[in-house]
Amino acid sequence: MKKLMNDPKNFVPEMMKGIELANPGKIKYVPAYNLVMRADAPNPNKVSILQGSGSGHEPAHIMIVGKGMLDGASPGDVFSAPPMDYVVESTKILNSPKGVLHIVNNYSGDRMSFEMATEMLDMEGVTVKTIFVDDDVAVQDSTWTVGRRGVAGNFFVIKAVGAAAENGASLDELVELGNKVNSMVRSMGMALTGCTPPAKGKPIFTLEEDEIEMGVGIHGEPGRARKKLVSANEIADEMLEAILTDRKPIPGSDDREAPIFNKGDEVALMINGLGGTPISELYIVYGHVHEELEKRGIKVWRSYVGEYCTSLEMAGMSITLCKVDDQLKDLFMAPAEIPIRVF
Amino acid sequence: MKKLMNDPKNFVPEMMKGIELANPGKIKYVPAYNLVMRADAPNPNKVSILQGSGSGHEPAHIMIVGKGMLDGASPGDVFSAPPMDYVVESTKILNSPKGVLHIVNNYSGDRMSFEMATEMLDMEGVTVKTIFVDDDVAVQDSTWTVGRRGVAGNFFVIKAVGAAAENGASLDELVELGNKVNSMVRSMGMALTGCTPPAKGKPIFTLEEDEIEMGVGIHGEPGRARKKLVSANEIADEMLEAILTDRKPIPGSDDREAPIFNKGDEVALMINGLGGTPISELYIVYGHVHEELEKRGIKVWRSYVGEYCTSLEMAGMSITLCKVDDQLKDLFMAPAEIPIRVF
Numbered sequence: 001m002k003k004l005m006n007d008p009k010n011f012v013p014e015m016m017k018g019i020e021l022a023n024p025g026k027i028k029y030v031p032a033y034n035l036v037m038r039a040d041a042p043n044p045n046k047v048s049i050l051q052g053s054g055s056g057h058e059p060a061h062i063m064i065v066g067k068g069m070l071d072g073a074s075p076g077d078v079f080s081a082p083p084m085d086y087v088v089e090s091t092k093i094l095n096s097p098k099g100v101l102h103i104v105n106n107y108s109g110d111r112m113s114f115e116m117a118t119e120m121l122d123m124e125g126v127t128v129k130t131i132f133v134d135d136d137v138a139v140q141d142s143t144w145t146v147g148r149r150g151v152a153g154n155f156f157v158i159k160a161v162g163a164a165a166e167n168g169a170s171l172d173e174l175v176e177l178g179n180k181v182n183s184m185v186r187s188m189g190m191a192l193t194g195c196t197p198p199a200k201g202k203p204i205f206t207l208e209e210d211e212i213e214m215g216v217g218i219h220g221e222p223g224r225a226r227k228k229l230v231s232a233n234e235i236a237d238e239m240l241e242a243i244l245t246d247r248k249p250i251p252g253s254d255d256r257e258a259p260i261f262n263k264g265d266e267v268a269l270m271i272n273g274l275g276g277t278p279i280s281e282l283y284i285v286y287g288h289v290h291e292e293l294e295k296r297g298i299k300v301w302r303s304y305v306g307e308y309c310t311s312l313e314m315a316g317m318s319i320t321l322c323k324v325d326d327q328l329k330d331l332f333m334a335p336a337e338i339p340i341r342v343f
Numbered sequence: 344m345k346k347l348m349n350d351p352k353n354f355v356p357e358m359m360k361g362i363e364l365a366n367p368g369k370i371k372y373v374p375a376y377n378l379v380m381r382a383d384a385p386n387p388n389k390v391s392i393l394q395g396s397g398s399g400h401e402p403a404h405i406m407i408v409g410k411g412m413l414d415g416a417s418p419g420d421v422f423s424a425p426p427m428d429y430v431v432e433s434t435k436i437l438n439s440p441k442g443v444l445h446i447v448n449n450y451s452g453d454r455m456s457f458e459m460a461t462e463m464l465d466m467e468g469v470t471v472k473t474i475f476v477d478d479d480v481a482v483q484d485s486t487w488t489v490g491r492r493g494v495a496g497n498f499f500v501i502k503a504v505g506a507a508a509e510n511g512a513s514l515d516e517l518v519e520l521g522n523k524v525n526s527m528v529r530s531m532g533m534a535l536t537g538c539t540p541p542a543k544g545k546p547i548f549t550l551e552e553d554e555i556e557m558g559v560g561i562h563g564e565p566g567r568a569r570k571k572l573v574s575a576n577e578i579a580d581e582m583l584e585a586i587l588t589d590r591k592p593i594p595g596s597d598d599r600e601a602p603i604f605n606k607g608d609e610v611a612l613m614i615n616g617l618g619g620t621p622i623s624e625l626y627i628v629y630g631h632v633h634e635e636l637e638k639r640g641i642k643v644w645r646s647y648v649g650e651y652c653t654s655l656e657m658a659g660m661s662i663t664l665c666k667v668d669d670q671l672k673d674l675f676m677a678p679a680e681i682p683i684r685v686f
Contacts (some may be wrong), residue, residue, distance in 0.1 A: 001553060002535045002536070002553075002658065003535075003575075003624055004535070004575040004578065004620065004624040004625075004627060004628055004660060005574070005575050005624060005627055006575050006576050007575045007625070008530065011623070011627070013603075014627045014630055014631075015623045015624075015626045015627050015630075016626075017630045018627055018628075018629040018630030018631075019626055019635070021629065021630050021633040021634070021643075021646075022626070022629055022630075022633065022646035022648055023646070030389065043666075054649075055623070056623065056682050058621065058622050058623045059468060059622055063622065063626075107653075108354045155369060162594075192345045192346075192347070193345070202643070210345075211346060226397075229345060231348070232346075232348050232349050248575035263453075268387075271539040275621040275657070276619045276621070276656060277347065277619075277656065278401060278618040278653055278655050278656050279401050279402055279406065279650065279683070280354070280358045280398070280399065280401045280655070281346055281347040281348060281358075283357075283358045283359075283361035283362055283365070283401075284347060284348055284349070284354070284357045284358050284361055285361075286361040286364065286365055287360045287361030287364050287365075288355055288357075288361075290361070290364040290365065291364070300364075303366070304363075304367035305365055305682075305683075306683060307622065310621055310622075312621050312623070313620065313621050315345065315532055315619070315656065317347060339648075340622070340648075340649060
């Protein structure tokens with residue numbers, strides 16, 4: 001294992017401390033609950049937004065805490081759901097008269113923590129509602145998931161509800177908005193390599209030099225198929241096809257109805273690096289997917305190319321499409337002030 | 344070689360095309376000269392700024408073209424200086440009545456291209472001046488360099504002159520400003536792994552599983568020492584010590600005078616990922632360096648943590664310190680609008 005780290009046990013706390021130091025007066029780190037929060041939260045005039053999930057997906061979610069995005073993130077250790085008490089205590093710290101919104105990627109461990117925490121919080125009179133994100137079209141169930149997994153599409157949910165919360169939206173309005181974005185966003189990922197959690201010291205899976213995992217999960221969960229490395233265009237074509245042929249679920253049924261993305265639609269297009277892939281390669285993929293979408297009469301409204309939701313140093317990428325309307329365009333373009341930034 | 348790419352020969356052009364597609368109306372790609380430029384350049388009321396260098400260091404420099412930063416970047420192929428005619432023709436395309444500023448990292452190949460181009464352009468009546476950047480304290484001369492190498496500190500030079508150019512500064516003022524920043528910025532890098540240029544197909548160097556290269560160059564040039572992997576704190580301490588004990592050169596002499604960074608100074612602190620290192624590890628390094636600086640009475644004015652100047656998928660990082668005064672603080676905080684962005 002070759003990492004820039006000190007004691008593996010301190011990997012997550014030292015990273016969090018670094019984020020606090022890098023953002024004085026803006027970000028506060030509460031070690032007892034692995035909580036990274038806005039220094040000025042809670043704001044009694046807005047709903048507070050908390051995301052949990054495991055660590056190891058940075059910048060998601062501890063580096064996107066700030067004005068216009070999350071009020072706090074309290075992840076578990078690398079690739080582990082946050083313990084229930086992190087969720088309970090972090091929610092109490094962030095509690096606002098307007099309520100607290102939990103955003104949870106759909107993994108069984110995360111759901112269990114957040115659902116148990118919500119029961120506890122209900123009993124204590126804290127108003128909490130939850131959005132579950134499940135944008136990954138690769139597989140229906142997976143190693144750690146019943147139903148679909150939540151991956152990088154989560155960023156669009158957070159950006160939309162984060163901006164709306166700044167505008168004073170109520171908890172119910174945010175839940176409705178978040179579910180709307182979740183219904184309009186779809187993703188799929190692939191890996192060129194595995195990755196090594198610090199405390200484990202061994203790769204979570206390995207691929208041969210000519211092998212890739214299509215539809216990989218962000219904790220290395222198996223996807224659709226392990227296959228031979230092909231060109232970036234062929235890889236992107238297969239993933240795009242899976243996204244574009246996906247259909248909306250019919251509530252309460254296993255059936256699915258109309259396609260989500262159709263000719264004439266406008267979309268936000270994200271090419272997300274998984275941690276070890278240079279941005280040069282992401283732009284190669286971006287260019288091809290952009291052209292393929294335009295060929296199909298789907299207009300790319302805005303691009304997002306870089307690292308959003310990663311798996312430590314895994315090489316690979318995911319493609320996310322989010323259908324946009326005027327409401328979402330406004331929310332996606334609203335200002336945000338978070339630790340990750342460029343000049 | 345495991346990369347997201349199509350034909351290795353098209354690695355750079357396809358990436359550039361991707362940048363153009365991702366930034367409609369803002370970025371223009373001119374394939375004949377590998378030029379990525381602002382769509383609205385040249386602006387007759389401002390000096391145009393062009394950076395060359397090799398590809399493979401993205402986001403430097405083709406992804407930092409835009410308002411407040413570069414007017415254009417015309418790199419060579421991966422790790423290759425731009426051919427002289429790229430520089431000549433790109434400069435002519437960007438030519439402004441206020442002149443053109445070239446920013447060149449100090450490598451022999453890049454210097455030669457830009458110096459020959461400048462002679463050609465002089466003969467054609469195009470007004471060009473050049474800033475050479477050499478912020479790397481690791482080694483005096485190196486594989487591709489006489490004198491010191493230019494690395495991630497270049498970002499601070501570009502940000503300062505880019506902002507000043509928007510404010511209407513003259514070519515001479517920009518040269519003076521750029522040289523000032525170059526005198527106040529120092530960097531050092533280290534590698535955990537090598538990297539593989541697409542057209543070469545083989546790693547430019549390899550390290551054992553327990554080995555690192557301290558002071559590595561951004562093209563894999565040897566640094567100060569190849570040694571055993573130690574903790575992030577020990578690695579950072581050694582690099583920081585090299586930066587803090589560095590002294591200003593005395594013009595026209597091999598001697599050096601006073602230290603650059605002193606108790607009471609304020610600095611911008613950059614922890615730059617080399618392409619394959621996740622941002623979690625960069626923040627672990629950031630936290631330690633921040634605390635070490637504060638212990639020495641050097642105040643961190645602003646943090647920059649992420650990928651700025653990379654070496655394809657190399658794992659590793661560099662530390663850059665830039666001393667700041669009121670002038671530089673204003674310029675570093677000025678708005679910029681470039682392809683790389685987060686929400």
